[in-house]
Amino acid sequence: MNIMPRSVRQRIRSIMFRLPLMITCAEFEDFIISYLDGSLSPGQRRVFELHLAVCRECRNYLAAYRSAMSVTRDVLDAQTADTLADVPEDLVSAVLAARSQQKRK
Amino acid sequence: MKLPESSDPAPVTEQKPHAMIRQDKAVTEQFVRANLGWMLAVAKRIVKDSASAEDVVQDAFSNVFKNLETFRGDAALKTWMHRIVVNQALMALRRQRRRNEQPIDELLPEFDRDGCRIDEPSMLSDIARTPEAMLLSADRRQQVLASIERLPDSYRVVLMLRDIEELTTSEVAEMTGLSEANVKVRLHRARAALKKLLSPLFEGAGL
Numbered sequence A: 001m002n003i004m005p006r007s008v009r010q011r012i013r014s015i016m017f018r019l020p021l022m023i024t025c026a027e028f029e030d031f032i033i034s035y036l037d038g039s040l041s042p043g044q045r046r047v048f049e050l051h052l053a054v055c056r057e058c059r060n061y062l063a064a065y066r067s068a069m070s071v072t073r074d075v076l077d078a079q080t081a082d083t084l085a086d087v088p089e090d091l092v093s094a095v096l097a098a099r100s101q102q103k104r105k
Numbered sequence B: 001m002k003l004p005e006s007s008d009p010a011p012v013t014e015q016k017p018h019a020m021i022r023q024d025k026a027v028t029e030q031f032v033r034a035n036l037g038w039m040l041a042v043a044k045r046i047v048k049d050s051a052s053a054e055d056v057v058q059d060a061f062s063n064v065f066k067n068l069e070t071f072r073g074d075a076a077l078k079t080w081m082h083r084i085v086v087n088q089a090l091m092a093l094r095r096q097r098r099r100n101e102q103p104i105d106e107l108l109p110e111f112d113r114d115g116c117r118i119d120e121p122s123m124l125s126d127i128a129r130t131p132e133a134m135l136l137s138a139d140r141r142q143q144v145l146a147s148i149e150r151l152p153d154s155y156r157v158v159l160m161l162r163d164i165e166e167l168t169t170s171e172v173a174e175m176t177g178l179s180e181a182n183v184k185v186r187l188h189r190a191r192a193a194l195k196k197l198l199s200p201l202f203e204g205a206g207l
């Protein structure tokens, strides 16, 4: 897909990121958390989205970052469902026994 | 008794006055059964190991029963109990001996001298666009869980509390003793590291 060698692309990007309203990928990285929690100012947001529009590396990166978040959530939700489906009886008994002890004191 | 599959795992607590949970044996048992599952799931996510998670739940219930008397109901009961179990789990984690942890630095994104990202494209990027792909196999789920466990505790915990327990930045700061700025930095690094750890799992053949 990509005819240009990586080094040439990198050079073009590094020049482009020095243009007005442009940030580097490293600066973009620092904005991600605020972008995702919606706390960027409208101006910062425009700058962030401009970088996103011109930088394929960051576009792929952000998509993978978000996928990692959603996969993590899905897997932990599934783990919760497993735990709910199979609550250990001995733990229920232990909690109730401790409760009776506590009340007697 | 089997727990209802409903979205509200603790219907009993919303209806019964706290006095009944305190005094009536049957209600106590119902209360314990309705809440033990989700509390255990929270504890497991934080302390990782099942045996310690069970200890955490025991301690959390003992704490809940002790303080039900003073519980004012200005916070929802479940929210209050959630905080108790999280705090109890954090305490247990602090007591655990840290095993050799992989430094997070090796898992963080890399940039060249000009601040350009150096990153291999990852199949993970495409997952968000294919919702049915979310039906992960049991094997794949195990691999994802193992990757999460590879994160250093101090980062993993922040990720759990923010992204999974859905606590706010200031709540997490208060519970962990970190500054809010530090909570944000750790959350971002934990997510970035996890992205790096999960990427190889999703290369090549489907899910």
Ligand SMILES: [Zn+2]
Pocket: A024, A025, A028, A051, A055, A056, A057, A058, A059, B117
């Ligand atoms: Zn970039």
